[in-house]
Amino acid sequence: MDIVNQILEREQKKSEKYKPITVEKHLELEFDVGTLLAFDSNDLDTKSLSSKKDTYLQSLTRDNTQLLLNKVWELPTERIDEAVVVRLPQPTTILPRAKPVPKPKPLTKWQEFAKAKGITKKKKDKLEWDEQLQKWVPLYGFKKAAAEKEKNWLIEVPQNVNPMTDMYEKKATEKSEKVSKNELQRLKNIARARKVKIPRVGIPVTSDKASATQLATAATVAKASTASLGKFQDKLPKEKDARGKGIHELIPGKERKRKAPIPTPQAERENNLSMIDKILNKRPKIDIEKAVSKHINDEQLQRSEEKKNFKPPKGKRKAAGKGNVTNFSAKKPKGGRGQRNPSKKNPGRKRR
Amino acid sequence: MNKMPVMQRIKKPTTRKGKKVLLAKEPKPVEGPKQCLFMQGRHPSERTRKLLKDIYDLKKPDAAYFTRKNDIVPFEDASLIEKLCDKKDAALFGVGSHSKKRPHNIILGRTFNYSILDMIELGAENFKAMSEFQNMKVLAGLKPCLLFNGPAWDLNQDLKRLKSLFTDFFYREKVETIRLQGLEHVLSFTATDDGMIYLRSYRIQLKKSGQRTPRVELEEIGPSIDFKLRRTKLAADDLFKEACRIPREAKSGVKKNISRDPFGSKLGRIHMGKQDVSKLQTRKMKGLKKTAEEKKQMLQKKKKAKKAASQAEAQA
Numbered sequence: 001m002d003i004v005n006q007i008l009e010r011e012q013k014k015s016e017k018y019k020p021i022t023v024e025k026h027l028e029l030e031f032d033v034g035t036l037l038a039f040d041s042n043d044l045d046t047k048s049l050s051s052k053k054d055t056y057l058q059s060l061t062r063d064n065t066q067l068l069l070n071k072v073w074e075l076p077t078e079r080i081d082e083a084v085v086v087r088l089p090q091p092t093t094i095l096p097r098a099k100p101v102p103k104p105k106p107l108t109k110w111q112e113f114a115k116a117k118g119i120t121k122k123k124k125d126k127l128e129w130d131e132q133l134q135k136w137v138p139l140y141g142f143k144k145a146a147a148e149k150e151k152n153w154l155i156e157v158p159q160n161v162n163p164m165t166d167m168y169e170k171k172a173t174e175k176s177e178k179v180s181k182n183e184l185q186r187l188k189n190i191a192r193a194r195k196v197k198i199p200r201v202g203i204p205v206t207s208d209k210a211s212a213t214q215l216a217t218a219a220t221v222a223k224a225s226t227a228s229l230g231k232f233q234d235k236l237p238k239e240k241d242a243r244g245k246g247i248h249e250l251i252p253g254k255e256r257k258r259k260a261p262i263p264t265p266q267a268e269r270e271n272n273l274s275m276i277d278k279i280l281n282k283r284p285k286i287d288i289e290k291a292v293s294k295h296i297n298d299e300q301l302q303r304s305e306e307k308k309n310f311k312p313p314k315g316k317r318k319a320a321g322k323g324n325v326t327n328f329s330a331k332k333p334k335g336g337r338g339q340r341n342p343s344k345k346n347p348g349r350k351r352r
Numbered sequence: 353m354n355k356m357p358v359m360q361r362i363k364k365p366t367t368r369k370g371k372k373v374l375l376a377k378e379p380k381p382v383e384g385p386k387q388c389l390f391m392q393g394r395h396p397s398e399r400t401r402k403l404l405k406d407i408y409d410l411k412k413p414d415a416a417y418f419t420r421k422n423d424i425v426p427f428e429d430a431s432l433i434e435k436l437c438d439k440k441d442a443a444l445f446g447v448g449s450h451s452k453k454r455p456h457n458i459i460l461g462r463t464f465n466y467s468i469l470d471m472i473e474l475g476a477e478n479f480k481a482m483s484e485f486q487n488m489k490v491l492a493g494l495k496p497c498l499l500f501n502g503p504a505w506d507l508n509q510d511l512k513r514l515k516s517l518f519t520d521f522f523y524r525e526k527v528e529t530i531r532l533q534g535l536e537h538v539l540s541f542t543a544t545d546d547g548m549i550y551l552r553s554y555r556i557q558l559k560k561s562g563q564r565t566p567r568v569e570l571e572e573i574g575p576s577i578d579f580k581l582r583r584t585k586l587a588a589d590d591l592f593k594e595a596c597r598i599p600r601e602a603k604s605g606v607k608k609n610i611s612r613d614p615f616g617s618k619l620g621r622i623h624m625g626k627q628d629v630s631k632l633q634t635r636k637m638k639g640l641k642k643t644a645e646e647k648k649q650m651l652q653k654k655k656k657a658k659k660a661a662s663q664a665e666a667q668a
Contacts, residue, residue: 098443
């Protein structure tokens with residue numbers, strides 16, 4: 001026991017030599033060790049703050065720093081290049097960014113196609129061995145033009161071309177056309193990415209160069225370009241309306257067809273169920289007006305049938321009757337202007 | 353003011369250097385430290401000038417100090433500041449001015465997407481410059497410890513945003529590791545209930561404590577400033593939320609389906625989608641091609657079958 005006491009005493013003396021590293025706080029501090037930040041929400045001592053401001057602030061800061069550093073010293077340490085470092089945790093304080101989060105770049109038309117087809121870019125060497133020049137020639141850039149010049153000191157005019165053509169000029173125009181086509185496609189891609197509508201471009205149509213489809217389209221559009229949208233325009237024999245991608249939109253008065261969006265499984269099910277209900281619960285519709293008129297018609301028919309079959313009693317009636325018996329009615333007597341006989345050659349007024 | 357991405361512009365940069373500059377200006381998922389501009393507005397007083405210079409010294413090397421006076425009144429017209437921030441690619445700014453109505457005025461603020469996000473006006477009631485403390489200073493560019501004292505930081509909405517602003521100004525940047533001996537600077541911000549903010553800056557001296565963790569002693573190195581809160585212009589909540597968005601690249605999530613076997617080699621479990629067999633292109637081989645004779649036989653067979661079918665139909 002003696003030894004134990006001795007050691008304890010020694011330790012106590014040792015610790016008395018140093019100032020403590022513990023700090024008493026009413027409320028715990030909030031730490032964000034990742035940003036080396038601590039927030040002390042304890043109430044300030046207003047009295048000492050007004051009287052001995054600087055010393056109070058220093059002692060307060062010292063205590064809080066001690067607490068923060070205690071937290072830092074608890075972290076696992078590493079040794080990097082003779083220096084002891086600690087690995088900091090993720091910061092919890094979220095600070096605003098300087099610029100918005102970047103959106104993914106829209107793919108160009110080619111990139112989209114390549115992605116669908118699984119085409120990957122192959123890396124090409126910058127230098128290529130040229131058999132003709134017997135040296136390494138750059139694929140592009142510095143010294144490429146010089147190598148090209150050296151190589152093409154003479155260009156043969158092919159058989160099928162006018163022998164007076166300047167092949168150098170031809171080559172230059174081809175190159176510049178390629179460049180401008182590339183630029184156009186770049187602009188188209190930008191427009192597509194920004195969803196800007198651009199007019200369709202192509203070779204301008206001239207009457208001597210237009211194709212059959214172009215002419216048919218032009219005719220169809222022209223025909224529909226009347227005030228009545230071509231409704232009263234005659235058709236030529238064997239004439240057909242132009243059809244194809246994008247033509248429908250050009251014709252005035254034609255509405256764009258839009259496909260209905262694919263319904264959700266729930267909505268589809270509901271639709272189908274309601275349709276089945278409709279079919280199963282089908283009842284004949286009663287159109288009262290129609291029924292009434294039908295009834296009246298039936299009655300009339302019956303009556304006319306009765307009249308046809310009616311045989312007048314012989315005798316008195318016959319003598320009195322003149323004209324058509326069936327045409328019995330309470331109408332005014334015609335006064336001799338009776339029915340016309342259609343079987344006669346020249347129908348007209350009944351003459352006597 | 354919503355700007356489109358820089359590189360999505362129509363005109364291509366003419367020079368390689370110009371392209372590099374534009375690329376550097378593009379928004380990135382993980383951003384570096386924010387750059388800061390310190391400017392002098394109308395008639396800056398000696399105190400504000402020195403104060404800005406001291407904050408600039410603390411903020412170096414991610415800062416620029418404009419020595420000329422400019423007609424900058426951020427609360428009335430922020431367009432000049434936005435323009436300068438765009439030009440210098442900075443996101444933080446400090447402006448000093450002095451007037452009878454607002455003596456020793458300091459405006460601290462930050463921008464988001466080159467438009468003002470927050471601005472807070474502070475009056476420097478008391479100021480003791482760094483040069484007035486005659487002692488050893490800390491190395492430039494060290495990451496300081498930030499201490500916020502007083503319950504007011506959490507209760508007052510303006511102070512809450514000011515706390516975030518001060519953190520943004522001084523925390524420098526996110527680091528993975530830190531050297532223990534490099535922890536030698538403390539910035540302490542104490543807010544009282546009557547709107548005073550005391551900024552103090554100390555150098556840490558690590559003393560022996562008989563344990564692993566050292567005993568901390570402080571020595572004031574300046575600047576020491578007593579701020580009074582004045583006007584504020586804070587961002588709307590939705591804009592602030594938008595600015596605080598963390599991109600997916602910066603989020604550290606647990607990576608799934610990765611394991612290690614006892615020998616320490618990495619194993620991954622991958623999930624394959626269903627293969628579309630109908631689009632499968634099998635190998636075309638000459639050996640599998642039909643010869644002319646085989647083709648003939650096939651044709652004859654077809655014809656026979658057709659005939660039989662037509663006869664059967666006629667009989668029926």
